[in-house]
Structure formats: C-alpha cells, structure tokens
Amino acid sequence: MIWKRKTRDEATDQAESGMDSIAPADVAPGVNREDFAPAGGELWRRTAAEPGPMLPRFMANASDDVETDVANELARRRLALRDALGASQPVIARESFAGRREAMAALINAVEEQRVHVVIYGERGIGKTSLAHVFAETAREARYLVIYGSCGTAANFSDMFRSVCARIPRIYHSSVLPNSLEAEKGDSFEVMLPEGPFGARELADVMAGVVGTRVLVILDEYDRVVDVNFRREVAELIKNLSDRAARVQLVITGVALNLDELIGYAPSIRRNITGLPMRPMNGAEVKELLRLGERAAEIRYDNAALAMITQMAGGSPYLVRLLGHQAGILAMNDDRSVVGDADARKAVEQVIAEWQASLPRRVQANLARDEARVHWGLLVAAARAGSSADGWFTVDDVYAEMGGTHSPLAIERDLKLFVNTVDLLERREGPGDPHFRFGYPGVASLLMMSAAMARLAA
C-alpha cells in the first residue's frame, strides 16, 4: 500500500515540475510566480498536478480482492461526501440544510404573523433558493399551498401567473361549492383567468377568491427578469392583494435585488413587504454544514481546517461546500480520516485555480492586465466593499476598506479606470454618489479569497 502511494506522489512531483517548465512563458519578466497578483493569468500559483483541472481517475483499484474492498469502501465514502457537500444544487430537503434558523424564523414570522409579502435578497450562492425550498416544505406541512416558480430572463407576467393559477385547484375558490359540478371537474384557477394576456388587477380579482387554504407563491431568481413591465405588474399585484386582504402571499428572491425598485412602482406597498437580507453564514453554521459531510463520509475536520474553510468561504455556503468537499477528498485519498490544515489550504488553492479558469476569457484577460496588477489592493478593497448584499459600493466604501490610506479622488479615478479602460467594473449613475460593482459574478469573491490566501502565505 505504502509504496503504491509513494509512486503516485512521485508522479505528481514530476507532473508539477513538468508544468513549471511551460508556465513561465506567459509570465511577464520580473514577475515572481509567487506573487498573488494575477501573473500570466494566474491569480494564485497553480498547484494542481496537471495543467488543467485534474483528469478523472478510477476510484477503485482492480489489482486484487482485498484491495478492491478497501478501495470500494473509499469510493463509497467519496460518493457519500459528494452527496453531502456537492455544491452544484440548491438544498431542497431539511436533512441537508444547515443553520439559517434566524432567517427561517423571520420568514415564517413575516408570512404567518405579519401576513406580508417577503423579498429575500443576497448575493449569488448565499442560499436564497435553498432557504426558499426548505421554507416551502415547512409551509406545506402547515397546509399552505406553496407554488414555486423560477423566473427566467424571458419571464412574462401572464405566462408566469397562468401557470401559477394552473396549480391552484378550483375547489379553493369561494365561488365553488364543495360537491358542485365545478369542484368535481378538478379544474384549477386557470379557467377563471381571461384568455390572452392579463394584468395584475384581473389576476388579483381571481386570487382574492382563495378560501380554505393560504397560497404562497415563490418567485425565485426574480432579478433575472428583464421585462420592466413584469416588475411593475408584480408591484401592482402586491398592492391589489394587500388591499383586498387576499389569502395569497408572494415570496420573492433575488440577487442584489433592489427593494426600492420594486416598491418604487407602488410606494404604498412598503408596509406590505418585508425585506429579508440573507447574511453570510456564521462559524456555527459553517460547522453544522461541514458536519453533514463528516457524518456522510466518516471523516472529521480538525479545528485548523475548520478555521481555514470558515475564513476562506466568507460565509458563503456554496464555498463552504466546495472547500469542504475538496479538502475531504484530499484527506481521504491520503487514507486519513482527519481533514487538516494542509488539506484545507490545498483545497483553497485548487478552488481558486479552477474558479479562475472557469471565468470567461475576457474576464481572465482583464484580471491579468497591468492595470489590475498595479491596482490589486484597490480591487481587493472594492471586492470587500461590495460584499454586502447587493454588490454595489461607493468610493467612500472603498476608502474605508483601504483604511484611509488613499485619497477618495485617487480611488475614484482608479475605479473609473476599471469601468472605462479595463472592463471589470460597472458604474451606476443616479442621485447621490456614483456606485460601482463588479460586472461578472464571482470575480469579487475570487479576489477576496486570493487576497486572504496571500495574507496567510505572508
């Protein structure tokens, strides 16, 4: 066993040195590869044993039975870890949902006690969709009729709500008597809608008839909707439903969703809406999330690994899973059941490398430009400044993040450079100070993680 593992390490060493000999070609002369600024397109020195993300390997070894048993066992645990911590899907069941008790309590309170409509907002990967799903499960247990709809860029008000109505049985309409012909036909609210496009008012007329249950309509990924008319109609719908005390409530989720924009269309609905910001997960929640992986794969994250993952993930459940999964696999591949500091560190390096490689070429190229290298500190400060829920930040926010070491004028000038010359930031004009944000999702988190890694190495 031991000699076998050794051979693999040797192979790794070789692959690593092999990579070294290719990489410097695109590194500017005089730039140290250990620099954490994006030298030659690398945000973080690449430590993977292969030039790209690792090629697939067989999980089990075919040599003999005893070994196959051991290998199968390992394969099983690896799969279990992936199931527990895989980061590509939102959580839909309570068993795999960690923390978020306060958010859940606030959501339930808003819906049940205050009877208001709720807007859940926060950055991508923070757990909005997962919260919405687990909340839906909880509400169904309390006999709410919950209808989940994910908005796409092409969402259209009539189509969206026609399909919502198609899922509300007609027996819940006040005009339909139990045992009547209509009730027995098994129709839905859809048949009561006008044919063709309709607006909020006509929809509210139908929805105001709900009796015998309460309906919750979850509109996920609301920020993706392009059609301004959709948003205007939804604001109008909230107003109409509230005015008529209808037994229908909306739960809307979105990245960087601007509550004011929604309310802007109908200022009087402010008191009928509660905004629920999704906050970064705290240490205890991160621990709880990793425990899911520990139980599934029979491993343990030691305190140092836990601290590293907690710090690097910055409260994002998505990153906790990604790092926890990779670090766990590293330990298991090495026949250890305790995941340590080194595994966590290596996982961070892998994630940064893979993450960067997954950015569009244009974004990668922009990050690798001299301007980005020169103003690295500014970009990291900007990333931190924008890590609040909606991603937008001002010159003052960056000034504060930089500890007052640079003049606001210089900061503004340099930020503009990344709007105009290097396409990394967007700028929003409007009343008050200009606002900036990173144009491509994930870049800010990537910058923060690379910076945190650089600090650790220093």
Ligand SMILES: Nc1ncnc2c1ncn2[C@@H]1O[C@H](COP(=O)(O)OP(=O)(O)O)[C@@H](O)[C@H]1O
């Ligand atoms: N409370 C949670 N417990 C465990 N995993 C979570 C939790 N919230 C989110 N995740 C995980 O984080 C990732 C992003 O979650 P998601 O709900 O899709 O975020 P959002 O909708 O805000 O983009 C998913 O992989 C999901 O499984």
Ligand SMILES: [Mg+2]
């Ligand atoms: Mg989502």
